[in-house]
Amino acid sequence: NAGVTQTPKFQVLKTGQSMTLQCAQDMNHEYMSWYRQDPGMGLRLIHYSVGAGITDQGEVPNGYNVSRSTTEDFPLRLLSAAPSQTSVYFCASSTQAGRIGNTIYFGEGSWLTVV
């Protein structure tokens, strides 16, 4: 989990509330992404970014917004939280999008519960 920092670690939200999960990396990585992990499932890609100012949707983008104003930060926003968004969220980064041999580093996760 070298260099990828996620906050908060735990959060409880009420339905309809908004919040932002923060992700920062200090490795000057171009590529950053957000995944969610649900019980009994692998990680699923929400949004990703190949560089500052560029973002794109992953497999499960609905209900989430992202922005990439700097290389270091890639926040994930929930505009109106729903119970279906209860999950563990992981941020990941790597040196360069698409290059074979990249190591993709994950943060330690953010546990989100929506009641």
Add this chain to the structure above:
Amino acid sequence: GQQLNQSPQSMFIQEGEDVSMNCTSSSIFNTWLWYKQDPGEGPVLLIALYKAGELTSNGRLTAQFGITRKDSFLNISASIPSDVGIYFCAGQLPGTDKLIFGTGTRLQVFP
């Protein structure tokens, strides 16, 4: 969403036994990655495979990238209690850093 078929779903083995798990996909991948996740932590990379047919070892772990580029396996030899955790395979889609994950294999090791 797309996910890889990973098996077995869970394994309960005795310390010292060997373990084998695999992933299959209908898609071709450029890279196969194997991660281990401990409770309350993010996935940690164990082995990365970059070429079809490649066989790579990392200590007691050995993984292979299938010839068809649609499958991979991971073997753990002489298991120890600290091997306990969830193991995920992940395929990297060509030209991107997008990872498609398997559903995980939960490993429990009994002394």
